[in-house]
Structures are given as C-alpha cells and as structure tokens.
Amino acid sequence: MFRPVIPRAPRITRFWRAGTAALVLAATGCGGEADDNSTDRVTSITVLDYYTDAKEHAQWGELLDTCARKAGTTVEHTSVPGASLVPTVLRQASSGTLPDLLMLxxxxxxxxxxxxxxxxxxxFGIDSSGLGKGILSAGTYEGEVYGLAPNVSTVALFYNKDMLAEAGVAVPRTWDELKAAAAxxxxxxxxxxxxxANATFEGSWQFMPFLWSNGGSEERLDTPQAAEALQLWVDLVKSGSMSRSVLNWTQADVHDQFAAGRTAMMIxxxxxxxxLHEDENLHWGVAPIPVPHAGKTVVTPLGGEVWTVPRSDSGARQKKAAQVLACLTTSAGMLTAAEQHFTVPSRPEVAARYAEQVPSMGAFVQSVEAARARTSVLGVKWPAAATGIYTAIQLALTGENTPQEALERAQQIATRS
Structure with missing residues (x-):
C-alpha cells in the first residue's frame, strides 16, 4: 500500500495559481466538448498514478484492466514516483497532455x-452517495466533487500484546492511561x-489525532486545546517514556522500532x-488512538488517493475514463483494493464487512467514521498550517519553546502564506 505522501510541500507556484488555469483551458479545448462524444470509438485510455512499487503497480493494473473491460476499453497504465506526480501533472496540463484518468x-x-x-x-453522473462526509470532502473543491477515493487510510495505536500482558497493562483508551501505560x-x-515527529508533513499528520480529538483546529494553532495536545507529547519525551529521537523518525522508522521490540506501542x-505479519513471533494488536478523556471521539486524518478525470479536448475519452472511475468506486472495486492494500473501503457498509473478514483493520474502520481530510477546513492553505505544526513539534520537543510558545510561532508561519 502506498503511503499518503504527507511530507510533500505544495508545488503550485503563485504563477500557476494566478495564470495557468487559462492555459489549461486553452490547451484542453475548454473542457472537452469539441469532438464527437461517442465512447464507442475509444479503444484505450491513459492512466497516471504513483504506484511505482512493482507489486502495487501490478495489482492496480489488474483492477484498472478489469474496470476497463467492463467499460469496453483498455488502459495504458503509467506510474511515476510520488514526489514527481504533481510536477508531472503541471507540465502535462501546460502542454495539453494530461492522462484520461489521474490519481492524486x-x-x-x-x-x-x-x-x-x-x-x-x-x-458524468458518477454516484458518490453513501460516502462519509470526510471522505467526500477529500475530493471536493468549492462545493464541487472532483475526485473519489475508492479506499482510504488513517492511523491508530499498535501495541505489543506480549509486553502489555507481561507488565499487566491494559490497552490505553485515554491520554492519562496512555502516559501511565507508556511509563x-x-x-x-x-x-x-x-x-x-519529524520536521515534515508526516510529523504534522501524526499529530492531528491529538490536536483534533482535543478540540483544536488548524484554523487557529495557538489555542489552549492545541497546547494541551502538544504538551502530551512533551510529557512523554520528558518522562523518558518516548525517545527524543522521535524528532527524526519517519513512520517507517517507528515501525522498525516496534518490530525490533524497542517500543511497546506506536502510532x-x-x-x-x-x-508485521512477516514476523510470526511478534504478537500485536491495534486500537483507536487514545482520546483526552473517556467519552471523547477520536478524530484522525484521512490518507489515501483520489481518482480524477482531467479536462481534455475529447469528451468521449473523458466519459470513458469516468466509467472506469465509477467501476473503481463500486463495492466490488473497493473491496478488492482493500484486500490487496490493507485500506478501508470508502462505503461504510463495505468497510464493515471488510473489518469482519480482517479483524486487524477494525480500529481503522472505526476511526475512519469520524476522520477528516486535511484540506477540509483550510483547503489550499493547509500546507502552510502543516509547516507551522511540525515546526512547533520540533521546538517543543527539543525544549526550545513551551508548547504554547511553539504554537504561537506555528500560527505566525501559518498566516504568513
């Protein structure tokens, strides 16, 4: 499963924001109504994504082929590295060579x-009913739905069952329980x-469940609720329950620490x-991330990819691509992708069935119900807030600033852009 490409900074320049929309419309024939709209003539469509891993590329290729056959066409499937996708899309938009179906x-x-x-x-009449509000917002801009996610992901608390049992520690459900259990x-x-907690968008992503679940918001970072959430992380480091090295750890590093037995719990x-399944001697479980107080709802960030239909001068190709997209977002398409990649189907009834089949996914299915898209509040201004958040984490965990001071600086960063 490709991870959400969280560390990536925004790549839309001010020039693009101000002027390239007109160029796109000119290069794509003003929305694709210029030619014969008969989809019968479309024998192949182009697809672009960032699934460069050989296994993932093949799995998505099979699913795309299946949906293309149902739509009466074939696909030319291309993948580029995650960090290259947005720059590639911008170049293609400028030259009028966007793919027919695009994953973002x-x-x-x-x-x-x-x-x-x-x-x-x-x-195109694509059915988006039945999707959760948070999931639908991930593909929405100014009230219009531009993309749909067949599947999503989020984060939860992994724990080593043997270590907790040996210490007589219950799986923590609240922040106080988390601190006590970690100690x-x-x-x-x-x-x-x-x-x-590294200084990338990934660090911000990991912090969002603590911020949001405590009533904090990316709209205003220097609030008491945000400071309380950051104080929790500071307390864990100061008490020695969490390594100071988390300042440099990616999610992959955290996984390695957990798999090696050097940490009993991880996000x-x-x-x-x-x-984790590869180590038969590692006995682990998954639970929702602890909340500030009993009775609170955990609110986590939505990860995952959204499929879109770019504008072009071929209305027929756009319609054919939309048919393939619609197939990807059927219950069958969602379930197939979930089984292959350990993701959560975007339709709740499909997700519930999947959780029954794969119990380790239960905590993620539960968390997705209240999860939010990172852009749902700030839209294109989200990257500035994310930069402020991971900067505050670094300042607070190193002890350079108190959580409140660090978040005041974060707010200044967020509002400068």
Missing part, C-alpha cells in the same frame, strides 16, 4: 482542481511509546500490517 494524493486535489485541470464528476512499559532498552497506519 488527496491533499493535492484542491490545488489541481483550482487550476482548472479537472472535471467536476457530477457531469510502565518503559525499561530494559525499550520505550513505552513512539510517534513519528502508525494499516500499510504496516503486511510487514
């Missing part, structure tokens, strides 16, 4: 939609808890499950 990491959808490069999906589980070369995503 969900935080990038609004930026590309704002440029004029994407079609609103309602023009009890720390010792003999092992930390009780681990997060990825991570379902894409780690296949690797």
């Amino acid at each position: 990491d969900n935080p990038d959808v609004q930026q590309i939609a704002r440029s004029g490069a994407l079609n609103p999906l309602d023009r 009890e589980l720390t010792g003999d070369g092992r930390y009780g808890m681990a997060v990825g 991570n995503g379902p894409w780690r499950i296949p690797a």
Whole structure:
C-alpha cells in the first residue's frame, strides 16, 4: 500500500495559481466538448498514478484492466514516483497532455482542481452517495466533487500484546492511561511509546489525532486545546517514556522500532500490517488512538488517493475514463483494493464487512467514521498550517519553546502564506 505522501510541500507556484488555469483551458479545448462524444470509438485510455512499487503497480493494473473491460476499453497504465506526480501533472496540463484518468494524493486535489485541470464528476453522473462526509470532502473543491477515493487510510495505536500482558497493562483508551501505560512499559532498552515527529508533513499528520480529538483546529494553532495536545507529547519525551529521537523518525522508522521490540506501542497506519505479519513471533494488536478523556471521539486524518478525470479536448475519452472511475468506486472495486492494500473501503457498509473478514483493520474502520481530510477546513492553505505544526513539534520537543510558545510561532508561519 502506498503511503499518503504527507511530507510533500505544495508545488503550485503563485504563477500557476494566478495564470495557468487559462492555459489549461486553452490547451484542453475548454473542457472537452469539441469532438464527437461517442465512447464507442475509444479503444484505450491513459492512466497516471504513483504506484511505482512493482507489486502495487501490478495489482492496480489488474483492477484498472478489469474496470476497463467492463467499460469496453483498455488502459495504458503509467506510474511515476510520488514526489514527481504533481510536477508531472503541471507540465502535462501546460502542454495539453494530461492522462484520461489521474490519481492524486488527496491533499493535492484542491490545488489541481483550482487550476482548472479537472472535471467536476457530477457531469458524468458518477454516484458518490453513501460516502462519509470526510471522505467526500477529500475530493471536493468549492462545493464541487472532483475526485473519489475508492479506499482510504488513517492511523491508530499498535501495541505489543506480549509486553502489555507481561507488565499487566491494559490497552490505553485515554491520554492519562496512555502516559501511565507508556511509563510502565518503559525499561530494559525499550520505550513505552513512539510517534513519528519529524520536521515534515508526516510529523504534522501524526499529530492531528491529538490536536483534533482535543478540540483544536488548524484554523487557529495557538489555542489552549492545541497546547494541551502538544504538551502530551512533551510529557512523554520528558518522562523518558518516548525517545527524543522521535524528532527524526519517519513512520517507517517507528515501525522498525516496534518490530525490533524497542517500543511497546506506536502510532502508525494499516500499510504496516503486511510487514508485521512477516514476523510470526511478534504478537500485536491495534486500537483507536487514545482520546483526552473517556467519552471523547477520536478524530484522525484521512490518507489515501483520489481518482480524477482531467479536462481534455475529447469528451468521449473523458466519459470513458469516468466509467472506469465509477467501476473503481463500486463495492466490488473497493473491496478488492482493500484486500490487496490493507485500506478501508470508502462505503461504510463495505468497510464493515471488510473489518469482519480482517479483524486487524477494525480500529481503522472505526476511526475512519469520524476522520477528516486535511484540506477540509483550510483547503489550499493547509500546507502552510502543516509547516507551522511540525515546526512547533520540533521546538517543543527539543525544549526550545513551551508548547504554547511553539504554537504561537506555528500560527505566525501559518498566516504568513
């Protein structure tokens, strides 16, 4: 499963924001109504994504081929590295060579939609009913749905069952329980808890469940609610329950620490499950991330990819691509992708069935119900807030600033852009 490409900074320049929309419309024939709209003539469509891993590319290729056959066409499937996708899309938009079907990491959808490069999906009659509000917002810009996610992901609390049992520690459900459990589980070369707190969007992603679940918001970062959430991480590091090295750890590093027995609990995503299954001696479980107080609802960020139909001068190719997209978002398409990649189907009834089949996904299915898209509040301004958040994490965990001071600086960063 490709991870959400969280560390990536925005790649839409001010020049693009201000002027390239007109170029896109000119290069794509003003929305694709210029030619014969008969889809019978479309024998192949082009597809672009960032699934460069050989296994993932093949799996998605099979699913795309299946949906293309149902639509009466074939696909030319190309993948580029995640960091190259948005620059590639911008170049293609400028030259009028966008693919017929385009996958985007969900935080990038609004930026590309704002440029004029994407079609609103309602023009194709694609059914988006039954999707959760948060999931639908991930593909929405200014009230129009431009993309749909067949599947999504989020984060939860992984724990080592043997370590908790040996220490007589219950799976923590609240912040106080988390601190107590982490302290009890720390010792003999092992930390009780681990997060990825590096200075990238990934660090911000990991912090969002704590911020949001405590009533904090990316709209205003220097609030008491935000400071309380950051103080929790500071307390875990100061007490020795969490390594100071989390300042540099990615989610992959956190996974390695957990798999090696150097931390008893970690925050991570379902894409780690296949690797965890490889060690038969590692007995682990997954639970929702602890909340500030009993009775609170955990609110986590949505990860995953959104499929879109770019604008072009061929109405027929756009319609054919939309038919393939519609197939990807059927219950069967969602379930197939979920089984292959350990993701959560975007339709709740499909997700519930999947959780019954794969119990380790239960916590993720539960968390997705209240999860939010990172761009749902700030839209294209999200990257500035994310930069402020990971900067505050670094300042607070190093002790350079108190959480409140660090978040005041974060707010200044967020409002400068």
